Amino acid sequence: MGQGADHLTSNQAQVLDHLRAANAPMTAYQLLGRMQNDRGAVAPPTVYRALKALEEAGLIRRIETLRAWAPVATVRPGVVVICDDCGTVRGVEAPGLLESLHERLVAEGFAEARKTIEVHGRCGDCAEDRA
Amino acid sequence: MGQGADHLTSNQAQVLDHLRAANAPMTAYQLLGRMQNDRGAVAPPTVYRALKALEEAGLIRRIETLRAWAPVATVRPGVVVICDDCGTVRGVEAPGLLESLHERLVAEGFAEARKTIEVHGRCGDCAEDRA
DNA sequence: CGGATATACGTTATAGTATAACATAGCGCA
DNA sequence: TGCGCTATGTTATACTATAACGTATATCCG
Numbered sequence: 001m002g003q004g005a006d007h008l009t010s011n012q013a014q015v016l017d018h019l020r021a022a023n024a025p026m027t028a029y030q031l032l033g034r035m036q037n038d039r040g041a042v043a044p045p046t047v048y049r050a051l052k053a054l055e056e057a058g059l060i061r062r063i064e065t066l067r068a069w070a071p072v073a074t075v076r077p078g079v080v081v082i083c084d085d086c087g088t089v090r091g092v093e094a095p096g097l098l099e100s101l102h103e104r105l106v107a108e109g110f111a112e113a114r115k116t117i118e119v120h121g122r123c124g125d126c127a128e129d130r131a
Numbered sequence: 132m133g134q135g136a137d138h139l140t141s142n143q144a145q146v147l148d149h150l151r152a153a154n155a156p157m158t159a160y161q162l163l164g165r166m167q168n169d170r171g172a173v174a175p176p177t178v179y180r181a182l183k184a185l186e187e188a189g190l191i192r193r194i195e196t197l198r199a200w201a202p203v204a205t206v207r208p209g210v211v212v213i214c215d216d217c218g219t220v221r222g223v224e225a226p227g228l229l230e231s232l233h234e235r236l237v238a239e240g241f242a243e244a245r246k247t248i249e250v251h252g253r254c255g256d257c258a259e260d261r262a
Numbered sequence: 263c264g265g266a267t268a269t270a271c272g273t274t275a276t277a278g279t280a281t282a283a284c285a286t287a288g289c290g291c292a
Numbered sequence: 293t294g295c296g297c298t299a300t301g302t303t304a305t306a307c308t309a310t311a312a313c314g315t316a317t318a319t320c321c322g
Contacts, residue, residue: 009270028308043273048309053270064195065247067279067308079232081241094235097228101210101250104225109255110212116196118247119232124240140299159279174302179280184299198279198308265322272315279308286301292294 008054014038015050016071019060024087025068063089065118078115083123139185145169146181147202150191155218156199194220196249211249216257 008016018034019026026034028047035042051069054060060071063080070080070089079092098115105112139147149165150157157165159178166173182200185191191202194211201211201220210223229246236243 092235094232097232101225101228104223105250109258111253111258112250113252116249119236119243121244122242127240127242
């Protein structure tokens with residue numbers, strides 16, 4: 001587990017721990033609340049700086065459609081699948097898909113820098129629960 | 132031009148006009164500023180309500196990674212391609228791609244409701260300008 | 263040692279995005 | 293006429309994110 005990290009600072013480690021302990025993405029202010037429980041006063045920049053460093057280290061990513069953050073372990077590669085019922089988030093491998101999109105764009109002279117692919121819906125477990 | 136619309140209210144038409152006149156997505160508060168220029172006092176809910184109605188009518192969509200809004204005409208189907216240099220946004224057809232992703236998810240028991248696919252990078256025109 | 267630089271962090275304030283809640287106005291129609 | 297519906301106005305506030313400045317600590321090297 002864990003790649004791309006050098007040494008995490010204690011703020012960064014704490015944020016990462018909370019994200020890994022959660023079973024759904026957390027917003028920055030949810031994290032802020034947890035940190036304020038753990039120790040005393042914490043201000044938003046503390047959280048956002050940790051999030052930025054962790055994102056740059058490849059350890060977390062922002063789920064754009066949720067305005068929230070998730071550890072990369074649960075979300076891995078290109079495609080993020082989000083259950084709107086239970087809130088869980090998974091990464092789905094889709095190598096061919098990313099490949100073919102890439103070729104499409106290259107053919108048009110577009111130089112890709114960053115891809116965001118997020119799918120909302122209901123996961124199998126939640127569908128069963130309603131059956 | 133234009134589908135899915137019933138009758139637009141004047142707020143909605145005004146917002147849509149501004150979005151169509153722009154060559155890049157606009158934030159809600161940019162739109163708010165334009166509306167305040169056009170007539171006098173306008174408050175955020177006026178803009179957000181119009182955006183919501185237009186989105187439900189399929190006439191615009193939110194570009195999640197930009198926190199901004201674009202007319203569907205410029206952005207069409209599944210894949211949104213964004214140039215980080217000039218700010219323009221295009222829709223790219225990618226039927227096979229969406230198809231195969233869909234099948235992947237169905238196979239896992241996941242029921243899709245909404246897909247967001249956004250690609251950032253530099254468009255061909257901007258690449259030339261730097262050559 | 264002592265100073266220069268770099269990094270993280272604390273702290274205060276503010277910018278930017280979005281919605282809740284309640285009041286009002288106009289329209290269609292029983 | 294009076295009811296219900298929809299859109300709008302209006303005020304306030306919630307939520308998300310960053311700017312700007314100061315301080316502490318570590319590191320490197322003269």
